[in-house]
Amino acid sequence: MINSSLKTLSQMLASKQISSVELTQTFLTRIQQHNPAINAYIALDTDKTLAQARAADARIAAGNAEALTGIPFAQKDIFCAKGWKTTCGSKMLANFVAPYDAHVISQFDAAGAVNLGKTNMDEFAMGSSNETSYFGGVKNPWDFDRVPGGSSGGSAAAVAARLCAAATGTDTGGSIRQPASLCGFTGLKPTYGLVSRYGMIAFASSLDQAGPMAKSAEDCALMMNVMAGFDERDSTSLNRPKEDYTRGLANMVGAQPLEGLRVGLPKEYFADGLDADVAKVVQAAIAEYRKLGAEIVDISLPNSQLSIPVYYVLAPAEASSNLSRYDGVRYGHRAAEYDDLLDMYMKSRAEGFGAEVKRRILIGTYVLSAGYYDAYYLKAQQIRRLIAQDFTEAFKQCDVIMGPTAPSTAFKAGEKADDPVAMYLQDVYTIATNLAGLPGMSIPAGFAPSTDGKALPVGLQLVGNYFDEARMLDVAHAYQQVTDWHLQMPESLK
Amino acid sequence: MEWEVVIGLETHTQLKTNTKIFSGASTTYGAEPNTQACEVSIALPGVLPVLNKEAVECAIKFGLAVDADIAPRSVFARKNYFYPDLPKGYQISQYELPVVGKGKLTIQVPAGKHGEAYEKTIHITRAHLEEDAGKSVHGAVEGMSGIDLNRAGTPLLEIVTEPDMRSAAEAVAYAKKLHELVQWIGICDGNMQEGSFRCDVNVSVRPKGTEKLGTRREIKNLNSFKFMQQAIEYETQWQIDTLEDGGKIQQATVLFNPDTGETRAMRSKEEANDYRYFPDPDLLPLVVSDEDKARVRTHMPELPEAMKARFEAAHGLSSYDAATLTASRGTADYFTAVVQAGAEAKPAANWVMGALSAKLNAEEKVITDSPVSAAQLAQLLKRIQDNTISNNAAKQVFEALWAGEGDVDTIIAAKGLKQESDTGAIEAIIDEVLNANPAMVEEFKAGKEKAFNALVGQAMKASKGKANPAQVNEILKKKLG
Secondary structure, three states: OOOOOHHHHHHHHHOOOOOHHHHHHHHHHHHHHHHHHHOOEEEOOHHHHHHHHHHHHHHHHHOOOOOOOOOEEEEEOOEOOOOOEOOOOOHHHOOOEOOOOOHHHHHHHHOOOEEEEEEOOOHHHOOOOOOOOOOOOOOEOOEOOEOOOOOOHHHHHHHHOOOOOEEEEEEOOOOOHHHHHHHOOEEEEOOOOOOOOOOEOOOOOOOOEEEEEEOOHHHHHHHHHHHOOOOOOOOOOOOOOOOOOOOOHHHOOOOOOOOOOEEEEEHHHHOOOOOHHHHHHHHHHHHHHHHOOOEEEEEOOOOHHHHHHHHHHHHHHHHHHHHHHOOOOOOOOOOOOOOOHHHHHHHHHHHHOOHHHHHHHHHHHHHHOOOOOHHHHHHHHHHHHHHHHHHHHHOOOOOEEEEEOOOOOOOEOOOOOOOHHHHHHHHOOOHHHHHHOOOEEEEEEEEEEOOOOOEEEEEEEEEEOOOOHHHHHHHHHHHHHHOOHHHOOOHHHO | OOEEEEEEEEEEEEOOOOEOOOOOOEOOOOOOOOOOOOOOOOOOOOOOOOOOHHHHHHHHHHHHHOOOOEOOEEOEEEEEOOOOOOOOOEEEEEOOOOOEOOEEEEEEEOOEOOEOOEEEEEEEEEEEEEEOOOEEEEOOOOOOEEEEOOOOOOEEEEEEEOOOEOOHHHHHHHHHHHHHHHHHOOOOOOOOOOOOEEEEEEEEEEEOOOOOOOOOEEEEEEOOHHHHHHHHHHHHHHHHHHHHOOOOOOOEEEEEEOOOOEEEEOOHHHHOOOOOOEEOOOOOOEEOOHHHHHHHHHHOOOOHHHHHHHHHHHHOOOHHHHHHHOOOHHHHHHHHHHHHOOOOHHHHHHHHHHHHHHHHHHOOOOHHHOOOOHHHHHHHHHHHHOOOOOHHHHHHHHHHHHOOOOOHHHHHHHHOOOOEOOHHHHHHHHHHHHHHOHHHHHHHHOOOHHHHHHHHHHHHHHOOOOEOHHHHHHHHHHHHO
């Protein structure tokens, strides 16, 4: 059951083969068993969770269930959920109980889904290994010595270890896709503006986007049906007609369902810095796509090497301002003792924020300062447009871009913790899509051997054109019809 | 050396919207602390701003009223600084691209020590939308400072002028004109005590006849015209004295102390800020189309200049009268209502500018709070017009209306002020008077004109003031003729 797709679970619930309470209890038991070691969840509230499950059962009994009614999900702790502790992985908000629901949370609630708990994450979503969390690191379910990736590390481990049916994540520079690659599951970062950011704690507002983290493309499609949609409380939310993201999945049958699909391979994504074993897995996946009928074309994203420097100007700039509200005045951490107002600000923030967050606030403050703004922030914005332009050009030659999601498989905890730049390079292939606002996806493509002889998951990245999520999900689904990488789970957790 | 003062103003006008500029919280003044602070006002994690269209409409109205360029695309930026009453740690404002560009406002500078009254055009540099901060509350809790975020997020339009003014009188005339205009077009309640209209005044001096601007100091947060006048006069003299003593002016922000009448520079630490402005990524650029402007234009009231011209043309009022009646929206509306209720325009104008205005001034009331309504005044004027009462009696009726003694006809009846217009009755009175005063009649016949007035006086007295004086005159003339 823990390995079942959302569709299967939905059918089992509808046909009363199982109740939502039973299904929820199954996951709660697994959480009890494995979470102490994995640390995927940082807030659990069994009473609230089971109350939702009971309400879902009543709704199913009343005959007005929706696709996700009664199914238990894990929610990244970046989403405010009324009555739930919402920490964003920070000491600053360690005692903050949200008095309102994020749009994403209320969408799941309205669908009758069950909230299993809040998942661990890098502090304020700043990190690629979940090691910056105030609540401790998260174990990669495939190898407990390794990180799950980040920043959505808790949701990633929860999905990979089957501690939930599926989870939500957010992706500012790769925070859904890189953990999906490192933990071996399917994750989608939608087009910027498709999922409302209301109630999602801001890191870098122009880049942040929520999305599904699940076993399969089909599961992601069902979740997108719930998560996407216009919300007038977010001015960057796009007012487009609702669409059914599952609509094309059933067509992905036959020998060559992708005939006519042009897959672009950016040469820059297969250059230096990519682990050879990861490259092999990605090439094999592309070969599989060729078999499915896709035509492979070589493309170039000439400005992609500028993604990381541009991102590390813009994201910290926005973050430095977004995180100003954590001043100890109204909520959140306040130093116990202080001399005056300035001292209160300085001590509260010095104590409340971790090292990576402080590093980014300092970078962001610097690049926005008088005399530096033009050279950094403004220049970065100009290059951001060039990067987006690269994709516009590329999509004249292809329908979907493919490449590696991350340059390597999961690395060991502590391995990059003291080398921020090495850590930042984890997102070298994912960041450009955030800068362009494009949808990106990672799907399990196989395994690569680690130095100590373990098999670690490798993700294949798909980048689509704006609002092309449905096609991307079709393309991923077609692959998942002929492969079973996405169904694999760690032996020790079965 | 003769000095010239150069003045520019930045005015924060609080826009009269029902809700805040970026949230649905109410903007009503005077509520219990923090009862109008929603999750956006207190900047909870995860909340986002959504621009209030009403505030944008106010900005467009202002732009149209001062004949300004309205930007087809303007941008909200974040002004970053830490302060307890600034919940997000930044203020959302417009920096590089404001919604309203260059415009102009014509002011009337009243006669004063400079000489005759004159007109002058003040150029508006820009006007931009921004949110207000909350307030620190000291002493509400012993030994603690509190924060009231009811005001946080209230929409403001900051209106900036060119350094066009050359005296405190011009600055005050501009501020008053602007104050009147924003109320006229209905975008601000103009309540200066509640902080709805506050001015920052930039003052510098230079030797008269030179072009180069002197170093300016900015007087912050003036919320009365009287203080503005005092502050500018003090500051100007202080700068002149400093320069004449061989000193230099340092650019500074200064505060005016109404108790001492002096300005004082703030500590440099209080203003040493790098605001790190950058476009707010939570808000899209504000786009104002020609259609938007056209739509707002249809909601625009007639502007004072146009109304003045119309009063002159339609009612035959003098330029001075028309200007006086359109000096405030309240007066203009009142006058219009009196005329619409059937009164003749000229007497209506005289009463509004005369008796009513004097009474309002004496009791420090504004016309919108006048105890005598426009309908009542119109009714009173009709009773003068149809000879029911005399002008003198009308003054008594007006006083009674002011005191709330009832409607016009009730008061006339109660006080017995109805004038006698029955020719027979007046003739009878006059006959009596002539019989009783043969000496006067003789004097008149002997050519003494004065005697005629005395006889009129006797007749009015005999009628207890009620006889129509015009009729008395006429009949008496006939009888003596």
